[in-house]
Amino acid sequence: MAFKLEKEPELNAPDLVVGWPGIGNVGLLAVETLWRQLEAEYLGEIEPEPYFYPSGLTVKNGVLEKLSFPASKFYYKRLENRDVIFFTGEEQPAESGSTYASGVKAYRMANEVLDVAQQFGCRRVFTSGAAVSPIHHKATPGVWAVSSDSALLAEINAARSGKLVSDLQGRQTQANVSGLNGLLVGVASRRGLPAACLMGEVPDYLARAPVAYPAAAKSVLQVLSGLLGFRLNYTELDEMRVQMNEMVEQFFEQFPAEIKEKLAQRRQEVAESESGEPITEDDKKWLEDHIEDLFKPGGDGDDRAA
Structure with a gap:
């Protein structure tokens, strides 16, 4: 024991x-x-x-x-x-x-x-x-x-x-x-x-x-x-979210424009997006591959583990 x-x-x-x-x-x-x-x-x-x-x-x-x-x-x-x-x-x-x-x-x-x-x-x-x-x-x-x-x-x-x-x-x-x-x-x-x-x-x-x-x-x-x-x-978690969202936005802005555009289609408010259409299965697969590339050592992303 x-x-x-x-x-x-x-x-x-x-x-x-x-x-x-x-x-x-x-x-x-x-x-x-x-x-x-x-x-x-x-x-x-x-x-x-x-x-x-x-x-x-x-x-x-x-x-x-x-x-x-x-x-x-x-x-x-x-x-x-x-x-x-x-x-x-x-x-x-x-x-x-x-x-x-x-x-x-x-x-x-x-x-x-x-x-x-x-x-x-x-x-x-x-x-x-x-x-x-x-x-x-x-x-x-x-x-x-x-x-x-x-x-x-x-x-x-x-x-x-x-x-x-x-x-x-x-x-x-x-x-x-x-x-x-x-x-x-x-x-x-x-x-x-x-x-x-x-x-x-x-x-x-x-x-x-x-x-x-x-x-x-x-x-x-x-x-x-x-x-x-x-x-x-x-309240405390909501305040933390506001602070963290500022950091997340900075991190998000480092992504290539094409990735950011496709990620924007994930938002719940789909009707407010420029396309007005949900993300396609092909786009989902494309994002999975490219997000993984961002975190590979020596790539454009951050390879640190959470």
Whole structure:
């Protein structure tokens, strides 16, 4: 056991809500916003040494005081209708050379998180992250919902009443949920815990940009709050979106004119575009190829991973 708990509160069949960093930091931003607004209390953490190398060190007067590691913390909140446990990890454990969680360490961490969840009698598990999608950055992101339990998926869809449903999910016969967000859903299912992952859409041309995407985090929270009955204030996320949109516009302006023109056709307000026509399948394929070229090392784009 590599977790330590500061408290052992009596909780009433809580839900577990989880967020790790990833593309656009969607999941981490959503869950941190949630537990901060609900003023959740610190519960405990997973000890980092089995999973991470030190991320830094503290030196005072030339003397090493301590090593710093990525934090993986639990919080809890008692609510009128249901209790909730939150978990946020600053980093996903991964094998050498892997961008997302992978290997034995990732599987062990997923089980550690669920050990705590089951110790407190959690009844459901929710993770959140990003869905890389061919949308425009001025569009309202939809939310992809993936669940190990058909009844839970039906409950999610009923709670959002058709709002923020992605038009893109389901067009492909198969899809992958990378990292611990997907792994946790699978491991929870093996333990008999209904689990779901809510993924806010992030434009594919921003998937490798080292910026947060608060618009997607807001969409995820709107779906989750509707499901769990939370009342949230989205002012902070809206302000972040305004600031980030300024950065995104600068990034967007670096694209060749032909790419920008085709991306503009993705906007929800199709009638306001010059063509007045939706983007064609040929244009979609052309964009996929050319957006990928922008991020190749030595190309015209930014090859940094998100």
